Amino acid sequence: MDGNKEYILITGATSGIGCSIAVNLSRSYNLILHGRDEEKLEKTKALCDQGKHLVLYRADLAASGELESSLAGLITEQGLQIAHFVHCAGYMKMLPLKVLTLETIQRSFAVNVIAATLIVKVLTQRKVNNALKSVVFISSNISNFGAKAFSAYAGSKAALDAVMKCLAVELAPKVRLNSVLPGAIPTEMTKDIFGNKEVVDRMLADYPLGMGEAGDIFEMVNFLISDKSRWITGQQFVVDGGRSINLSA
Amino acid sequence: MEKFESGMAELLEVDTVDASDVLEGFEAWDSLTSLSIIAFIDENYGVSVSANDLVAAKTVGGLKDLVLTKAKKA
Ligand SMILES: NC(=O)c1ccc[n+]([C@@H]2O[C@H](COP(=O)([O-])OP(=O)(O)OC[C@H]3O[C@@H](n4cnc5c(N)ncnc54)[C@H](OP(=O)(O)O)[C@@H]3O)[C@@H](O)[C@H]2O)c1
Numbered sequence: 001m002d003g004n005k006e007y008i009l010i011t012g013a014t015s016g017i018g019c020s021i022a023v024n025l026s027r028s029y030n031l032i033l034h035g036r037d038e039e040k041l042e043k044t045k046a047l048c049d050q051g052k053h054l055v056l057y058r059a060d061l062a063a064s065g066e067l068e069s070s071l072a073g074l075i076t077e078q079g080l081q082i083a084h085f086v087h088c089a090g091y092m093k094m095l096p097l098k099v100l101t102l103e104t105i106q107r108s109f110a111v112n113v114i115a116a117t118l119i120v121k122v123l124t125q126r127k128v129n130n131a132l133k134s135v136v137f138i139s140s141n142i143s144n145f146g147a148k149a150f151s152a153y154a155g156s157k158a159a160l161d162a163v164m165k166c167l168a169v170e171l172a173p174k175v176r177l178n179s180v181l182p183g184a185i186p187t188e189m190t191k192d193i194f195g196n197k198e199v200v201d202r203m204l205a206d207y208p209l210g211m212g213e214a215g216d217i218f219e220m221v222n223f224l225i226s227d228k229s230r231w232i233t234g235q236q237f238v239v240d241g242g243r244s245i246n247l248s249a
Numbered sequence: 250m251e252k253f254e255s256g257m258a259e260l261l262e263v264d265t266v267d268a269s270d271v272l273e274g275f276e277a278w279d280s281l282t283s284l285s286i287i288a289f290i291d292e293n294y295g296v297s298v299s300a301n302d303l304v305a306a307k308t309v310g311g312l313k314d315l316v317l318t319k320a321k322k323a
Pocket of ligand 1: 011012013014015016017018035036037040059060061062063087088089090091092111138139140141181182183184185186187188189190
């Protein structure tokens with residue numbers, strides 16, 4: 001296969017962690033930048049290294065029913081070969097059970113789990129794309145734990161990790177799948193949390209390595225999509241500055 | 250606007266609330282309840298308030314005024 005034609009698809013490339021991953025990966029790979037907003041997509045594109053091919057893909061991942069045909073259409077029309085897939089798009093709404101709505105549960109699962117699963121399905125359809133080698137899902141360190149007001153989000157991330165493990169077995173040895181589980185990082189998603197100094201101070205006390213940044217997640221993603229991790233599949237990689245192993249009172 | 254009072258009473262786990270009741274004085278008042286109130290206001294009045302707004306509003310009546318003012322502006 002002509003390596004120059006190979007692409008990485010990054011969902012959620014218009015903001016926060018996804019944008020950072022896109023900008024960093026654009027130095028070495030051709031990219032398909034996914035988002036739902038044209039203007040924001042153009043902004044991410046402008047931040048990327050312009051030496052490689054950059055394709056834009058606009059889709060609302062909450063519209064599960066249209067996803068397979070829209071992605072397959074893009075790939076065939078433009079003759080793309082996608083070798084790696086990073087699912088970074090995500091939806092988080094902190095709601096205590098009392099005020100949790102069906103809409104929030106459905107949207108959390110549609111964007112975080114269903115979209116990821118359907119995209120891998122399309123990317124492994126031989127007639128559409130025969131190049132897929134590695135997949136990284138951006139999960140969350142809450143996936144293996146619990147917290148108040150997080151049932152919809154954590155439930156969806158735990159489901160995402162379960163899908164990751166099943167497909168790692170089902171698609172081996174051709175495709176490797178792993179997830180990265182970040183701790184709290186200042187982005188649009190967490191602006192309410194990081195906007196409250198008291199909350200931030202309390203939170204940081206639980207992070208042995210202090211505050212993390214989007215680039216810390218990119219480093220792990222970069223390793224997991226590359227052949228350096230050729231004997232690693234089906235794993236959850238926690239990147240959270242030690243937050244989730246800290247049992248100090 | 251009775252919906253506001255009955256919603257607040259439900260979230261604060263009491264039968265009824267008064268305009269003069271201090272939010273932080275309720276037994277059920279905690280960060281989770283404050284999150285629930287923020288979500289309730291967003292859902293029903295299309296107004297977004299922060300946790301700091303709740304503290305600054307002090308009472309049930311103060312919060313209602315804030316929501317009404319914000320809803321008018323929107
Ligand atoms: N930040 C953290 O502390 C943290 C911690 C653990 C895990 N994570 C995970 O990391 C990933 C990236 O999060 P982030 O912090 O970078 O959040 P962010 O800045 O809010 O970015 C989320 C991305 O997902 C896209 N998205 C959301 N809903 C969508 C939909 N219905 N259709 C298409 N795209 C949609 C957003 O598009 P728009 O730009 O159009 O909004 C944006 O590109 C998420 O999976 C999140 O769960 C984040």
